[in-house]
Amino acid sequence: MHNLTIAELIKGLQSKEFTSVELTQHFLARIAALNSGYNAVITITADQALKAAAAADQRLAAGNAPALCGVPMLHKDIFCTNGVRTSCGSKMLDNFIPPYNATVVDNFEQAGAVVLGKTNMDEFAMGSSNETSFYGPVKNPWATDCVPGGSSGGSAAAVAARLAPGATATDTGGSIRQPAALCGITGLKPTYGRVSRWGMIAFASSLDQGGPMARTAEDCAIMLSCMASYDDKDSTCVDREVPDYSATLGKPIKGLRIGVPTEYFSEGLNPGTEQAVRAALAEFEAQGAELVEISLPNTGLSVPAYYVIAPAEASANLSRFDGVRYGYRCEDPKDLTDLYSRTRAEGFGEEVQRRILIGTYCLSAGYYDAYYGKAQQVRELIKQDFVTAFEKVDVIMGPTCPSPAFKFGSKGDDPVAMYLEDIYTIATNLAGLPGMSVPCGMVDDKPVGLQIIGNYFDEARMLNVAHQYQQATEWHSLAPEGITAPDGITATERAS
Amino acid sequence: MSNSGWETVIGLEVHVQLATKTKIFSGASTTYGAEPNTQACAIDLAMPGTLPVLNKQAVHYAVMFGLAIDAEIGKESAFERKNYFYPDLPKGYQTTQLEKPIVGRGNVEIQMADGRTKNVRIHHAHLEEDAGKSLHEGDFRHGVSGIDLNRAGTPLIEIVSEPDMSNAEEAIAFAKKLHSIVTSIGICDGEMSQGSMRFDVNVSVRRTGTTELGTRTETKNLNSYKFMEEAIAKEVERQIDLIEDGGTVLQETRLYNGDTKVARSMRSKEEANDYRYFPCPDLLPVIVSDETIEELRRNLPELPDARQARFIEQYGLSAYDAAMIGSDAAMAAYFETATKESGNAKLAANWTMGELAARLNSEDLSINKSPVNAEQLGGLVARIADNSISGKMAKEVFEGMWAGEGSADEIIEARGLKQVSDSGALEQMVADVLAANQAMVDDYINTDEAKRKKKLGGFMGKIMQASKGQANPQQVNQILVQKLNELV
Structure with missing residues (x-):
């Protein structure tokens, strides 16, 4: 059952091939057996899941089941879940149990999805390797000595290891697309404003966007149809009808104009990765698409601009974690300053502290114009690059990241090398554009991701394009070895 | 010490709590006086993942203030984050406006006791959220401090004047005029004892005849005219003494305790926070359409100046009486009801400003809390006007009404006070x-x-x-x- 896609699971549930309780038990058993090998799931909500599954089975039996009724899934631990610890991968929130749901969590609940638990992540979504999590690193199911990418590494690894057919994730600078690429799954970061940020713990508010991770574009379409909604609790959420993303997946892509940015195929790109991406482009050409060479001249400025804007916003967003009202508080503070400084020094990890300091510095009197002001100007230029490009093309394609999954610790000492991991993904966040990653090959037995960037609110087209690619290729169907339970007992047997 | 040879320059920053039912960025109630932390929701507590949604009513109130002082209205204003750590500031930043305030330059005319008038320029007024309250030793349990977040997120406009006032009398006239305007247009309840209006006073001195401004200090959070007057007097004296003794005034933030009459330095310029303002990414720019502005202008309640002119014209009040009654929205409404009830404006005015005001003042009550309502006073005035009772009897009847014995007629009847005119x-x-x-x-x-x-x-x-x-x-x-x- 764990090799079935969400689309297939929905069919199976509706045709009573299996029940949601069976399915839920199956995935819970897989998590119990396999998660220790990946550390992808940090909170398991088995009791609630089984209750929800039983309720879903009743609705399925009654014949009035909503879209995702009975389908098990996981939430990234950045989404607040009423009554269930929401840690954001941090010691700071290790004891935090929200009394409310994120809108995304509500949306899946209303669609009848069954939540198995919460996934590991880089602390406060700051990282590209999942090494900054308070709960320890997530291991890449394709190569357990390698990182799964970050910050949504737990969600990506869980989906790759078939611990759940789909998971929610968030993307501030590549946190959906990069781990999706490194774990060989499909992930979509929607247009800024498409998915509500209410209850999604903020890293950099003007860049953060929630999105789906699953094995196929078709599954991402099903998830996004549920995940996206207008929400008056989020002022930056756009009041715009949510299309049925599944409805347009089958459209032929003949005549599609694909922009190929020169800047995305320059130095630093792994040759194997380049080869895989070029092969994918050739496949699109074979299906009748037209490749158009384009330029995004300000690409090189995106990483520096991002590492001013994102930390600046984060430095304010994370001020609320002060030990006063909730979360971690240091032992026996001797005065207010001691309370603040020790709570935050002990509660935040190194990378989070680094970014708070960078952000604080960039916003300081005398530095604001040179850093934050300039970064905002660069952001406009980057946005303009895309606006110009989309006058000539329908989608833009290139690699999701420069190379396949790297080994643990290999970039740990060099923050800048780590930041360059997001060189191809960051620009779309700065521009607010949607982007996705689709498996397109293997290098050194590790997956490679093709990035598809779309115009504003053009997710339906991106999903259609990705689906057409997946109809003709098998990369998304590959499974890492070792994802059957290590003791040889299959998950199904364990569940029964 | 004498102030001769010295000039004082005063500018005010006035925080006005807007009378919205809910907070500026959340749906929690703004009612004053509830049990601590019973009016703070997840947003006010800055729980992770929560987001602000702007209260449209607060925007409209701010625009109304702008219209009342004939100011430029910021058709596109924006919120920024002002970053600092304090336990009663849950997010670790205050959401406020800096670069693009909702109200631009405007003017407020003030009148002094001798009839002299003066224009005070308004630099701008911006929307922001109030902080919570910290309760320290004395107000809270021994050895611990408490935080009450009921006030956190209450909408404020901060009105910033130019340094156009040159003594405490002018500063107080300005403060009273603002009080009169915001209560007249109904955007603030004006309850100063509850902190509905709070004044920060910027004071500097310079030698008479010089034009360069001296170094100013800011005395924060004064919530009565009396305290303002005392704080200004003390600060002017301190600065003059300091300079005359060869010292220099340091730019600093000061506090004045109205109960102990002690002023002290809170922090110097060097200790001032770097607030690291930047645009709040959780909120969109605030766009106010021309249609909305025109609608608010059409429905703007009568302003104090217009009301005073009308009282002279319509009721034949003296300029002094019209100013006394017309500047206070609640008193003006009270007077008009009493006049309607009695048919005698002059007597109604005398009784409103005289017996009633004195009695309210001595018991420290606002006119809205008066035990004798306007209809009742009107009933009493009617009996004086038709000679049913003498002025002396009227005072006795007023006392009866104050004690809750009923209407004037009921008391006159019960006490057999009817004047013999047969x-x-x-x-x-x-x-x-x-x-x-x-x-x-x-x-x-x-x-x-x-x-x-x-x-x-x-x-x-x-x-x-x-x-x-x-x-x-x-x-x-x-x-x-x-x-x-x-x-x-």
């Missing part, structure tokens, strides 16, 4: 008194005509005594003179 009865009363006091009558007759008037008081006393004070004095006087003259 001329037949009064003539008999006068005749009886004259007959019983022949010696006084003879004395009157034998007095020179020019001095007879002085003798009337004695008769009046006896007649009023005989009537137990209920005889209408004007009528008695008339009958008495007539009868005595018949005897001469």
Whole structure:
């Protein structure tokens, strides 16, 4: 059952091939057996899941089941879940149990999805390797000595290891697309404003966007149809009808104009990765698409601009974690300053502290114009690059990241090398554009991701394009070895 | 010490709590005086993942203030984050406006006691959220501090004046005028004791005749005119003494404790926070359409200046009375109701400003909390106007109404206070008194005509005594003179 896609699971549930309780038990058993090998799931909500599954089975039996009724899934631990610890991968929130749901969590609940638990992540979504999590690193199911990418590494690894057919994730600078690429799954970061940020713990508010991770574009379409909604609790959420993303997946892509940015195929790109991406482009050409060479001249400025804007916003967003009202508080503070400084020094990890300091510095009197002001100007230029490009093309394609999954610790000492991991993904966040990653090959037995960037609110087209690619290729169907339970007992047997 | 040879320059920053039902960025109630932390929701507590949604009513109120002072309205204003750590500031930043405030330059005309007027320029007014309250030793349990977040997120406009005032009288006239405007247009309840209006006073001094501004200090959070006056006086004196003794004034933030009368430095410029303002990414720019501005302008309640002019015109009040009553929205409404009820504006004005105001003042009550409502006072004024009761009786009736004994008519009836105006009865009363006091009558007759008037008081006393004070004095006087003259 764990090799079935969400689309297939929905069919199976509706045709009573299996029940949601069976399915839920199956995935819970897989998590119990396999998660220790990946550390992808940090909170398991088995009791609630089984209750929800039983309720879903009743609705399925009654014949009035909503879209995702009975389908098990996981939430990234950045989404607040009423009554269930929401840690954001941090010691700071290790004891935090929200009394409310994120809108995304509500949306899946209303669609009848069954939540198995919460996934590991880089602390406060700051990282590209999942090494900054308070709960320890997530291991890449394709190569357990390698990182799964970050910050949504737990969600990506869980989906790759078939611990759940789909998971929610968030993307501030590549946190959906990069781990999706490194774990060989499909992930979509929607247009800024498409998915509500209410209850999604903020890293950099003007860049953060929630999105789906699953094995196929078709599954991402099903998830996004549920995940996206207008929400008056989020002022930056756009009041715009949510299309049925599944409805347009089958459209032929003949005549599609694909922009190929020169800047995305320059130095630093792994040759194997380049080869895989070029092969994918050739496949699109074979299906009748037209490749158009384009330029995004300000690409090189995106990483520096991002590492001013994102930390600046984060430095304010994370001020609320002060030990006063909730979360971690240091032992026996001797005065207010001691309370603040020790709570935050002990509660935040190194990378989070680094970014708070960078952000604080960039916003300081005398530095604001040179850093934050300039970064905002660069952001406009980057946005303009895309606006110009989309006058000539329908989608833009290139690699999701420069190379396949790297080994643990290999970039740990060099923050800048780590930041360059997001060189191809960051620009779309700065521009607010949607982007996705689709498996397109293997290098050194590790997956490679093709990035598809779309115009504003053009997710339906991106999903259609990705689906057409997946109809003709098998990369998304590959499974890492070792994802059957290590003791040889299959998950199904364990569940029964 | 003398202030001669010195000029004072004063500018004000005024925080006005807007009278919205809910907070500026959340749906929690803004009602004053609830149990601590019962009016703070997840957003006010800055729980992770929560987001602000702007209260449209607060925006409209701010625009109304802008229209009231004839200011430029920021058609596209924006919120910024002002970063600093304090336990009563849950997010670790205050959401406020800096670069693009909702209200731009405007003007407020103030009037001094001697009738002199002056224009105070408004630099801008911006929307922001209030912080919570920290309760320290004395207000809270021994050895711990408490945080009450009920106030956190209450909408404020901060009105920033130019340094156009040159003494405490002008500063207070300006503060009172702002109070008058915001209560008249209904955007603030004006309850200063509850912190609905708070004043930060920027003061500097310079030698008379010089034009360069001296170094200013800011005394924060004054919530009464009296404290403002005291704080300004103390600060002016401190600065002059300091300079005359060869020192220099340091730019600093100061606090004044109105109870202990002690002023002290809170922090110097060097210790000032770097607030690291930047645009709040959780909120969109605030766009106010021309249609909305015009609609708010059309529906803007009467402003104090217009109301005062109308009171002179419509009710024949003196300029002084019109200013006294017309500047306070609640008092003006009270007066108009009492006038309508009694049909006598002059008497209604006298009673509103006189007996009522004095009594409210002595019991520290706002007019909205008056035990005697406007209809009741109007009822009393009506009985004075139609001579049913004398002024002296009226005071007794007022006391009865204050004590909750009912309407004027009910009290007059219950206490038998009705004035005797029946001329037949009064003539008999006068005749009886004259007959019983022949010696006084003879004395009157034998007095020179020019001095007879002085003798009337004695008769009046006896007649009023005989009537137990209920005889209408004007009528008695008339009958008495007539009868005595018949005897001469």
